[in-house]
Ligand SMILES: Nc1ncnc2c1ncn2[C@@H]1O[C@H](COP(=O)(O)OP(=O)(O)OP(=O)(O)O)[C@@H](O)[C@H]1O
């Protein structure tokens with residue numbers, strides 16, 4: 001027997017949970033998605049916001065800036081949610097189909113770590129892409145608000161006073177690049193994170209990518225409409241029968257409430273989100289992710305591979 | 306699997322009240338939760354509806370905004386109305402979408418049919434455009450603004466735009482004054498909204514007294530005498546003086562004018578009587594001189610006096626001095642048409658330009 | 659750590675039944691199977707297609723859970739993640755992340771095994787050299803041939819410095835020279851004292867490298883033992899000659915004839931004895947029942 005082969009092995013003890021293993025899986029997932037050239041979507045994103053900007057140039061600056069923000073946030077949310085659902089659906093069932101999962105789970109990797117790693121990898125991807133998108137978005141917004149100001153100043157009569165210009169700057173910039181927009185960016189991320197949690201759960205019992213995508217999308221859309229159902233549930237009118245109210249309540253219990261994360265609609269219309277609500281949104285996201293990770297694990301732990 | 310479902314359900318039950326709480330707070334914060342009204346639902350295509358529900362409301366709104374614009378370019382007013390309604394109701398907290406809707410109805414569509422009415426004159430088509438379609442688009446404009454106000458009850462701009470329609474399109478100063486006043490009471494409203502209210506009041510028959518109170522207050526206390534304000538003031542004071550001059554006797558007016566506590570208004574009424582009833586111009590000039598010398602009297606008395614004096618060759622030179630002084634010291638006291646009279650006076654006096 | 663008397667692999671009364679979804683049918687993949695592999699041994703699992711070799715390995719590696727019985731690795735139950743700390747596995751027709759390069763693949767699996775960055779570097783250099791992929795280390799796996807994938811799979815199985823290596827058909831789809839290379843690798847592992855379990859359809863190769871063999875048929879272990887014992891037949895003696903002339907063979911035949919009790923059974927070129935045994939066992943089993951396939 002070769003004693004030196006044993007000595008290195010003796011030094012390694014198995015750990016029940018190891019962040020570095022989770023990180024390895026997360027990093028691998030991220031690399032994989034990056035090498036699938038997903039970041040080319042940024043070209044589409046830039047084309048979209050610049051195109052929208054050009055289309056809407058003819059309106060008042062207030063509308064122009066609002067539409068720029070709406071289109072950017074809309075596209076950001078769309079891409080982030082697509083990445084969350086499709087990315088998750090693409091990778092976990094593929095690992096099972098290709099039996100790559102065998103090679104991972106026969107290393108000393110608990111199944112929970114595998115799920116957590118995948119989730120982290122997807123979250124990393126969503127985070128990085130949202131970061132890049134917001135950088136693009138903010139840059140365009142910055143350029144536009146200065147462009148608009150320059151146009152305004154040029155169109156002012158020559159004797160316009162410094163205070164006139166200042167008030168224009170004030171009213172343009174207050175609708176332009178403002179720190180509150182960051183809250184919108186965070187909300188977009190939180191929503192996509194919950195969507196990723198849903199897709200993770202679905203993919204543990206679904207065996208195909210297509211099924212995961214379809215089910216997750218259905219959950220995603222019902223999750224947006226469910227606040228309507230909740231209104232129904234909490235309206236204690238005689239209008240609704242017990243059966244109807246039960247059904248509405250069931251929808252509320254089963255599906256996540258995605259509408260809560262939709263703060264960008266109000267944000268671009270000039271409303272203010274209090275910090276406490278934002279903090280609770282973060283807490284809610286953490287709760288959703290914990291629950292989805294747990295149930296995913298419960299299903300996945302018993303799964304025959 | 307069973308365990309997972311149980312966990313999922315209990316987590317759902319756990320978060321439900323919490324989420325409800327948050328939703329209510331969002332509502333309180335003004336994020337009044339949005340649900341598509343029946344009319345919106347009918348007007349959205351299926352794809353747009355799904356998109357709007359799926360968290361892409363503002364994106365869909367932008368698209369419909371663009372569609373409305375395209376229809377506007379093609380002058381398809383029915384489509385413009387539909388798309389504007391969708392855009393605004395998808396983003397009801399954004400005043401500008403409501404404003405655009407109002408503008409497209411009460412200005413653009415209205416203006417289009419006014420062109421048609423002019424083109425077809427007394428034809429049926431012209432008549433139809435003028436008396437059926439045009440008023441209808443004004444009503445649509447007002448309806449849009451009022452719907453917007455349900456979402457934005459504090460927005461003075463939507464109130465002002467209603468007042469603008471009553472003022473500029475319908476010639477209804479009563480209603481215009483009412484809405485300008487409402488708008489002016491909102492904290493964001495700039496001062497010119499209140500001035501617009503004052504101006505509309507001056508146009509309301511039978512409310513002269515109220516109009517004068519408001520206008521005089523603005524004139525004396527706002528620190529900013531605009532041309533409109535000055536003209537309104539002049540019109541109101543002239544009307545008051547003229548009414549008194551016609552209603553009351555020479556003695557009554559004279560006594561009032563020279564009473565201890567009287568002001569320039571009584572004096573002006575007396576002067577008006579002398580000028581318009583007695584047709585005694587020199588006497589009127591001497592009384593108007595007293596009026597003009599009153600420090601509280603607005604500049605238009607000085608102008609009136611100067612032009613009365615200009616008719617008298619002996620006083621023409623003095624009149625010219627007064628007018629020159631007015632032109633220099635009281636911007637807005639002289640009107641555009643006065644310039645011709647001034648030039649005429651100059652040539653009469655042989656003064657080079 | 660288990661002492662040297664703990665068997666590397668212990669499987670007792672293992673049964674695995676697959677239920678086909680939405681149907682009443684059941685497939686009995688493993689039927690009350692017991693086997694034991696001592697530390698340092700090379701164990702060969704042979705059996706026809708669908709006999710349950712891969713399923714046995716999957717249960718052993720905790721990928722699926724058995725309906726009855728238990729499996730353990732160095733004394734640790736297969737359901738316990740810790741038991742995988744000392745195992746390397748090469749699945750049949752392995753498939754890896756094709757966006758990774760060869761060395762990235764090894765680094766990834768190395769991290770999963772808890773290796774440090776330095777260990778990973780030295781380990782992957784060594785393994786890539788060993789499986790002859792040093793030249794292709796910076797190419798993505800998407801461009802690897804089947805044989806290369808099989809070899810990177812082998813390297814991957816070894817990256818955690820395992821004490822037990824499980825290879826499911828390591829030579830499937832590999833050309834003869836590659837196949838020989840893999841055989842040499844297994845012999846190298848054996849020399850280092852690493853326990854190996856492998857399944858293969860190439861009996862000749864199993865015979866060359868395995869200390870012990872188990873023959874599985876329809877989920878049952880029908881024959882097991884030391885290769886030498888299995889293929890040795892007590893009352894028969896085989897003489898293998900080289901360059902024997904016909905005259906010599908005739909002479910031998912004559913000598914045998916003169917003996918009363920002895921009898922010449924066959925004369926010709928030798929066959930692989932394991933293959934003979936295999937076919938014989940399978941035929942017998944098929945006759946006596948258990949026809950499931
Ligand atoms: N996930 C599964 N669901 C249903 N049946 C299965 C499953 N996995 C394996 N089986 C069945 O179990 C039996 C044993 O399969 P296994 O893959 O273990 O055979 P094997 O000995 O590896 O065959 P081969 O030599 O072809 O690789 C087969 O009849 C197979 O159809």
Ligand SMILES: [Mg+2]
Pocket residue numbers: 711712713750826
């Ligand atoms: Mg097999």
